[in-house]
Amino acid sequence: MFYEDILTEFQKQKVRYTIVGGMAVNLLGSFRSTADLDILVEMTDKNLAKIVTVLTRKGYRVKQPVDPMGLADLKIRNDWIKNKHMKAFNFYKDDEGKEVDIIIDSPVSFDEAFKTAKRVKYDRLTLIVMSPDNLIKMKRKANRSVDQLDISELQRLKRIKK
Secondary structure (H helix, E strand, O other): OOOHHHHHHHHHHOOOEEEEHHHHHHHOOOOOOOOEEEEEEOOOHHHHHHHHHHHHHOOOEEOOOOOHHHHHOHHHHHHHHHHOOOOEEEEEEHHHOEEEEEEOOOOOOHHHHHHHOEEEEEOOEEEEEOOHHHHHHHHHHHOOHHHHHHHHHHHHHHHHOO
16 A cells, blocks of 8 residues: 555554545545555644654655744644644655645544544554545535546445445
C-alpha cells in the first residue's frame, strides 16, 4: 500500500483518524486512480500533534509558509480556519510525489465518521475507513465530477453487499 509507513505509525501512536477520499473508495471495494491520502481526524491538539510529528519525521513538508505544528494549537488553527478559510491542510513529499490532506471542513463530524467507520485489515494493519454512507455525504458536498463517479460506485457497492 502506498502510505503503509504513515498508517503503520498512526496505528502505533494511536492516532484517531479515518481514511476518506479516493483511497477510501478503493478500500471499500472499488478501483480508481488516486495518488493522495485524505484523512478526517480528531481535531484535538494532542491528536494533531501526533499527526504532524509522524508526517514531518517521515519527510513530509507543508506548502503553506507556516510551522505545521501550528495545526496542533487550537488558537492558531481557529485563526487559520476563520481568517484564511482553511478547508484542508496539505503535507507533501516532493521526491516521491506523495501528498496527505488533513480534511478540516467536512459535512461529517469526526465522531460520527469514527463511530460508523469500517475496519479494513491490510497485513498487520487495521485501517479505519469512512463508511460508504458518510463518504457519500462528503462527496455530495464536494460535488466535483470525480465525486459524482465515486457516489455512483459507492451506491453500486452498497447494493452488491446487501
